[in-house]
Every structure is written in C-alpha cells, then in structure tokens.
Amino acid sequence: MVSEKPAVQSKHVCVIGAGPSGLVAARELRKEGHSVVVLEQSHDIGGQWLYEPNVEGEDPLGRNPFLKVHSSMYESLRLLSAREIMGFTDFPFLVKKERDMRRFPGHREVLLYLQDFTEWFGLRELIRFNTRVEYVGMVDYGEFGKDLRWVVKSKEIFTKGDDENDEKMGEEVFDAVVVATGHYSHPKMPSIKGMGTWKRKQFHSHIYRVPEPFRNEVVVVVGNSFSGQDISMELAEVAREVHLSAKSLDITEGLSKVLDKRHNLYLRPQIDSLEEDGTVLFVDGSSAVADTILYCTGYSYAFPFLDTKGIVAVDDDRVGPLYEHTFPPSLAPSLSFVGIPRKIIGFPFFESQAKWIAQLLSGKRMLPPLKEMMQSIKDFYNSIDAAGLPKHNTHDIGNFEYCERYGDNVEFPHLEQWRKELCVSTILNMLVNLETFRDSWDEGDEKLLQEAFQSPHFTQLGSQVLTFQSQFERR
Numbered sequence: 001m002v003s004e005k006p007a008v009q010s011k012h013v014c015v016i017g018a019g020p021s022g023l024v025a026a027r028e029l030r031k032e033g034h035s036v037v038v039l040e041q042s043h044d045i046g047g048q049w050l051y052e053p054n055v056e057g058e059d060p061l062g063r064n065p066f067l068k069v070h071s072s073m074y075e076s077l078r079l080l081s082a083r084e085i086m087g088f089t090d091f092p093f094l095v096k097k098e099r100d101m102r103r104f105p106g107h108r109e110v111l112l113y114l115q116d117f118t119e120w121f122g123l124r125e126l127i128r129f130n131t132r133v134e135y136v137g138m139v140d141y142g143e144f145g146k147d148l149r150w151v152v153k154s155k156e157i158f159t160k161g162d163d164e165n166d167e168k169m170g171e172e173v174f175d176a177v178v179v180a181t182g183h184y185s186h187p188k189m190p191s192i193k194g195m196g197t198w199k200r201k202q203f204h205s206h207i208y209r210v211p212e213p214f215r216n217e218v219v220v221v222v223g224n225s226f227s228g229q230d231i232s233m234e235l236a237e238v239a240r241e242v243h244l245s246a247k248s249l250d251i252t253e254g255l256s257k258v259l260d261k262r263h264n265l266y267l268r269p270q271i272d273s274l275e276e277d278g279t280v281l282f283v284d285g286s287s288a289v290a291d292t293i294l295y296c297t298g299y300s301y302a303f304p305f306l307d308t309k310g311i312v313a314v315d316d317d318r319v320g321p322l323y324e325h326t327f328p329p330s331l332a333p334s335l336s337f338v339g340i341p342r343k344i345i346g347f348p349f350f351e352s353q354a355k356w357i358a359q360l361l362s363g364k365r366m367l368p369p370l371k372e373m374m375q376s377i378k379d380f381y382n383s384i385d386a387a388g389l390p391k392h393n394t395h396d397i398g399n400f401e402y403c404e405r406y407g408d409n410v411e412f413p414h415l416e417q418w419r420k421e422l423c424v425s426t427i428l429n430m431l432v433n434l435e436t437f438r439d440s441w442d443e444g445d446e447k448l449l450q451e452a453f454q455s456p457h458f459t460q461l462g463s464q465v466l467t468f469q470s471q472f473e474r475r
C-alpha cells in the first residue's frame, strides 16, 4: 500500500562543530528522531565564543589549512548585536544575576548562554570533544541506486598530563553530514607589494588578543570594518601611533568623531607597498614607519576536511553550488551546511536551517527536483551579477524578507517586529556613535525593549524573565 505521506525515517547524522550552528542542529535533529553525533575539535562547546587566550604556535598569517586556534575573539570584545535579538526562538538570551548583565555584554556571556542552552536541552551527551574531523568523503560514490553515505575520519586528542598528548584516529560511516564549522577563523589576506620580505611583525586579527604588547609601538591596522575599528580604538590607548588603512576614506560619522578625539589615530588610504626598512607607503604618498602591521581583513570559508569530488567548491568566498545557502543539490539533503549566510540575525536563522535539514532527512519534507534547485542557484548568481555585486558577497544576506521566505520552507516563525527594529536601530546608532552605541540608545529602543520583554519570546520561560525586566527598569 502506498501511504500519502512518506515514511518518517531516522538517520545516523554527524554534525561537525559544536558552536551555535552545530548545537542547534544537534537539537533539531534529535527532536526529529535522528541519531546524532557531534564532533568538536575543542574541549568545550561555544565555537567562536569559547575564548582562547593562548595563540602560541598559530601561524600569524593563517597559512595552515588546519588552524591550531579556532576562536578569533579578542579579550575586550563586546557584542555588536544586542542580546535580546540574538536568542534562539524558544530560549531567550536572558540577563542573569552575577553575570555580565549589559545589553551588549562581553563574549563570555554568549558562551554562558550557549552552555545554558546545551544543558537545558541535554545536548552535551551527543558531543565528542577534542575530536577534529580530518576527512569527510562519500562511500560508494558513483554507484547508481545506492543511498549516499559518508565516511568521517577524525582525530581524538587525549591529554596525558605533563603537556603530553596522545592521539587516536577514528572512522565512522553516517547517512548524513551537517557541516557547522563556522567561517570566522581562516584569515583572508590581502596581497600587498613587499609583504613577503617585510621583516617586522605582521599578523592577522585572528590571533589578536590584547593591546598591551603594542605599547608605544607604531601600528598599521589594515581594514576598516568592525574589527579594524574596534581594535584600532583600543590600540590607540597604548600605542604611540595607530594608522587605520581603509579602502575608502568616505567614513561614517561615528568613526569621524573617534578620529577627532584621538590624536594618535590616523585614517590612511590603502597601502601601496611595504619597504624593507619598515616604511609603509600609502597610495596617497603618505607613509609611516611601523613596528607592526595588523590585518583586520576578514575571514574566508574553508572546509579542509571535505572531499565532495569537486561538487562543492569555494571560489572567492562563494561556497557552491548551494541551494538556499544550505544544500549542494546533487548531494542533498545528505550533505548540508548550517551557518554559511552572513549579515543576518544569526542564531534564529541557524535554527530555521537546522529544522529544515532535520525534516528533510526524516522525509517529512521534500526538496524541489535537482534541475529546479540548480536553476534557482543560477538565477541567484545572475541576480548578483546584475546588481553589480562581487562574487565574495554571495552569502551576505542583509535582508529580513529573505530570512522569512527561507523560514517558510519549514513553517518557521517570522522574526518579531521588535527584533527587526532593534537590529536596525543598533546599526544606525553604531554608524553615528561608534564608541558609545553599546551603552546608550534612544527612547525608541526603550519602547521596543518593553515590547520585547512582554512578548511570548521572553515570557515563555516564566519567572526567569523578571530578572531581565528588573535589570532593565533599574537602568
């Protein structure tokens, strides 16, 4: 007898990574009845939010395919996005006593939130820590009619004490693999004349932690996005001079105010060349003799463990072909990626991806036919070309409507209006008040916060929300 609905199947699924994406993927997969193993190379959950102060041994320019350090967080880092917009839909990012109670807390507070999420939903038992995935490849690749399966080879590292480690190789076959390895770890380096022969210090912000080692130095910071600005401001407190080299000198009001205030912080155009005597020449003819060059030039997508026989490739920061930034059509839904999109409200979006993957694997939902998915990717790439956008912006979403349409695939609730408005107002505040946006905001935000705290997202966990509200009222 043919049933109208396809049978719900349980799959053996490997999730790679226990950062926010991997954790929510594990939760949704298990909820859907799959057997889940999460392989995580670090000793704890958290991904980027698991701050690693020791960066010894990491290549300063990130040239190794497998990095020693995953997190790119620096010690002073505070959130760019307000905590109340970040939470997973049924687990609000509440303020807790004895913790960092700020709206824009430091990085540790996110780790604690993720630890709470992990304990609340009992996810720890699914995770094998200190286990780095080194190879993922297809079993019986090309054998017609066989279901796709994946062999996952990993290295488990045991500490024997006295700084000695032991390693054990593991190999296991899975029905599906969810890649949730993040994309803020592998440095993206510019190509600058003289870089190869520069004898002074140069490194990527991936291993920047604290400003103290740069006391009294002349530092050139390359790159004027969030990290470049944030790090320049803190370096200017201790360094003799900080030269912030930007692609465009058309800067925000916020940065302009900072430059007016700090007389040892200079805005420079792009670097023309690095000279052997330590001179950094900028394209406008100005120069500085620098002790250190710090590249805040962003990160690249990299999956050094993944062998898809060339089906999935990274080309100028385009991971493709991916249907809806998630599924390589010819390998879907057996292989999927969570967390590829940028410029989104991350955690709830990862949650919607995880739900979709889980329900596709169980057979509760179906993807469109292969041809249709490939056409959709082609149309999307054409739209990027037509808009004159570079390939490396492929995964920059910056669009609430897209997130809502994406969620509709799996009946995921649309983002609440207050979430969207608070997200936008933070960005606008940051553009004007770069130094203070995390600690002061206007009445409009206060009203939206009130609305947020009274919404089901915050009231769903009952009494815990009082802590949040009382803190808000005290300010």
Ligand SMILES: Cc1cc2nc3c(=O)[nH]c(=O)nc-3n(C[C@H](O)[C@H](O)[C@H](O)COP(=O)(O)OP(=O)(O)OC[C@H]3O[C@@H](n4cnc5c(N)ncnc54)[C@H](O)[C@@H]3O)c2cc1C
Residues within 6 Å of the ligand: 016, 017, 018, 019, 020, 021, 022, 039, 040, 041, 042, 045, 046, 047, 048, 049, 070, 072, 073, 074, 077, 078, 079, 080, 081, 086, 131, 132, 133, 134, 180, 181, 182, 183, 184, 227, 305, 338, 339, 345, 346, 347
């Ligand atoms: C400086 C900085 C500031 C940021 N600020 C914000 C912010 O304010 N708000 C915001 O929402 N986001 C911010 N982010 C983005 C942040 O990366 C995301 O919030 C989130 O951490 C992405 O989650 P993820 O799980 O996709 O990736 P990650 O957090 O990177 O986690 C990936 C996990 O995969 C593991 N892994 C990788 N490779 C392997 C392997 N081969 N084998 C086993 N395990 C592996 C890693 O160890 C890690 O635990 C910031 C990022 C940086 C670098």
